[in-house]
Amino acid sequence: MSYTKIARFEPFGPEGRLQRLKDFNASILETDQPVQRGHLYIDDGEHGFSAGVWDCTPFTTILRPYPFNEFMLIVEGSVTIAEPGGRETAIHAGETFIIPKGLNCQWKQTGYLRKYYAIFDGAPGQQPVNHAALQVVRPDPEGDQQDVAAPPAELLLTPAPVQYAREWFADATGQLTAGAWDTTAYHRKPIPFPRHELLHVLAGYVALTDEAGKANSFAAGDTFLVPLGTVCDWKCSEYTRMVYCAFRPKTEAERIQAG
Numbered sequence: 001m002s003y004t005k006i007a008r009f010e011p012f013g014p015e016g017r018l019q020r021l022k023d024f025n026a027s028i029l030e031t032d033q034p035v036q037r038g039h040l041y042i043d044d045g046e047h048g049f050s051a052g053v054w055d056c057t058p059f060t061t062i063l064r065p066y067p068f069n070e071f072m073l074i075v076e077g078s079v080t081i082a083e084p085g086g087r088e089t090a091i092h093a094g095e096t097f098i099i100p101k102g103l104n105c106q107w108k109q110t111g112y113l114r115k116y117y118a119i120f121d122g123a124p125g126q127q128p129v130n131h132a133a134l135q136v137v138r139p140d141p142e143g144d145q146q147d148v149a150a151p152p153a154e155l156l157l158t159p160a161p162v163q164y165a166r167e168w169f170a171d172a173t174g175q176l177t178a179g180a181w182d183t184t185a186y187h188r189k190p191i192p193f194p195r196h197e198l199l200h201v202l203a204g205y206v207a208l209t210d211e212a213g214k215a216n217s218f219a220a221g222d223t224f225l226v227p228l229g230t231v232c233d234w235k236c237s238e239y240t241r242m243v244y245c246a247f248r249p250k251t252e253a254e255r256i257q258a259g
Contacts, residue, residue: 006208006216006230009116009198009223011075013039013053024059030106034059041225044196047249048121049176051198051225055114061107065131068121069101069171071178071245073200073223077113081136082106089136096200096243098137098169098178105136116223118198118245120176139168139243141180141202148181151188161186161236175250182241188234195248196228204240208232 012018018037026033036056043050053075063084078092083105091097099105101121145164153160167179182203190211200223207217211231218224226232228249 005227006210006214006232007041007225007227008216008218009041009053009225011053011114014041018053018055021054024061028061028064030060030062031058034109042196042227044228047247049119049196049247049249051116051118051196051245053114053116055112056109058109058111059107060109063104063106066099066101066103066105068119069098069176071098071118071169071176071198072096073116073243075114075116077109077111079113080108082108083135087135089138091138096139096178098139098245100134100137100169100171102131103134103136104131116198116200118176118196118247120171120247137169137178139166139178139180141241141243143180145180145182150186155189155191157187157189157233158185173250176245176247178243178245180241180243182239183236185236185238185240187236190231190233193226193228193230193232195246197226197244197246199224199226199242199244202241202243204236204238206240206242207235207237209235 018039021036021038023033034057038052038054040050040052073096074091074093076093078090081089143166145166148163148165150160150163161184163183165179165181167177169178201218201220203220205219209215209232
């Protein structure tokens with residue numbers, strides 16, 4: 001299936017109302033069954049990638065391996081991820097984190113919570129060999145970053161920007177990554193977007209116009225999704241900083257090479 005619509009994430013979905021979701025399997029819960037609701041902005045079943053908004057009343061799971069790779073931005077509320085040995089990670093509204101597939105952990109949510117998320121659980125989805133090395137990852141947008149190459153000159157409509165980035169997470173297959181990125185002002189020509197990418201703007205402003213001429217603009221505090229293959233430009237009129245979760249499916253040749 002082809003996805004080509006740039007989507008602004010809304011706290012209660014595009015129609016202002018989230019749909020009731022199926023109950024959890026009772027065997028994974030330590031508490032009573034909560035009420036969970038959500039909206040999918042993208043569900044790329046072919047590649048095992050999905051992203052959307054989710055909310056839920058309080059609940060706690062048993063200690064178990066996390067079933068997929070998930071990037072999350074807490075919109076409201078908080079959650080604590082507990083691991084064997086007593087390590088606990090508390091995440092609050094406005095913060096992002098990633099739980100890698102296979103991490104042995106417990107979700108402890110004592111109040112209402114709402115989040116934006118991106119999930120990858122597709123083939124090739126082999127587990128990392130060293131499960132003990134897995135941990136909750138918390139991207140730090142203020143952390144050290146490295147210079148990254150600007151877009152090629154032939155794609156630019158303005159002088160080349162200065163850009164920095166840091167990749168904080170990559171899943172075992174190398175297809176799902178998450179991190180922080182910033183740039184000075186620039187304007188790139190329209191091209192097919194090379195990945196599914198969920199972005200949260202921390203500072204600045206970005207405008208994207210698709211091939212149908214629809215303009216989309218996002219400022220600090222906005223979260224949006226650009227699907228793989230979407231033909232659009234990219235224009236930052238000022239310094240802009242973001243956290244991101246990107247999914248680029250491997251080609252068949254890459255899969256064969258990886259074994």
